[in-house]
Amino acid sequence: MTRTFRRGGTGGAGGDLDLYQYAYLAGGGLRVAESAVVSLTERGTLSLGAARLRVTGEERPEHPVELAVVVACPRSKPVREVIESVGHSSEVDVIARRLVSLGLVRRWRRKPTRAGRRRLADAASAGQVPAYALRGPAALVPGSARRGPLDVHPALGDLGRALTRMGKALDDDRGHGTDSSADAGGFGGGGGDW
Structure with missing residues (x-):
């Protein structure tokens, strides 16, 4: 089950784009993989726990990118490994080649x-593209994915907690995880005399 997001107004060259084509336009191959993980997690096909993905549903996705995500984690596997693997896969390359052929x-x-x-801007302004496809998993929770919503402490369900953990794992893997990272020592910007 792949959702197709239609462009408002007159039909552009090449017809409709799907969620993953818009995700590629917004952030490349890794954004496509992140979007597939979020979509499959929302549908219950994947389970996210302790920054690891596991197939839980019986759904056999039809979209090649979603199928690549399911195949990439036959058992419990770290989120970052799945995203890296799928983000550089032949399924994502097919999306890129299709967008090249459309002149997008x-x-x-690439x-x-x-x-x-x-x-992409037209589809985003028309509300045809989910926020996570435009800005990644951090868009799922207002505020920082690490700290959660600002001044709000909602009672998150299982999906909300899992997506927050996924945002934390992605932040940590990209080196954006802690507020004290600037104080961690190392090379400073002290402008000393050489």
């Missing part, structure tokens, strides 16, 4: 063209 992504650098950025 540059051939060599970055969105002006038309691709415009198409």
Whole structure:
């Protein structure tokens, strides 16, 4: 079950784009993998616990990227490994080549063209693309994924707690996890005399 997000107004070149094509325009291959993990977790196909993914549902996804995520974690596997593996997979490469053929992504650098950025902006302003496809898993919780919502302490359900843990794991893996990282020593910006 893959959701297709339609562009408002007149039909553009190449027709409708799906969730993962918009995710590629927003953040490349890794954003496609992150979006697939979030989508499968929301549907109950994947379970997230202690920054590890595990297949729990009986659903056999039809979209090649979702299937690649399910295949990438036959047993419990770290979230970052699954995202890295799928983000650089042939399934994501097929999405990139399709977007290149539509003129929405540059051939060599695989970055969105002006038309691709415009198409993404139009779909985002029309509310046709989920926030996690545009900004990644951190968009699921207002405020920092590490600290949670600002001034609000909602009673999160199992999915909310799992997605918050996923945001924490992604923050930690990318080196954005702690507030005291600037105080951790190492090389300072002290401008000493050399």
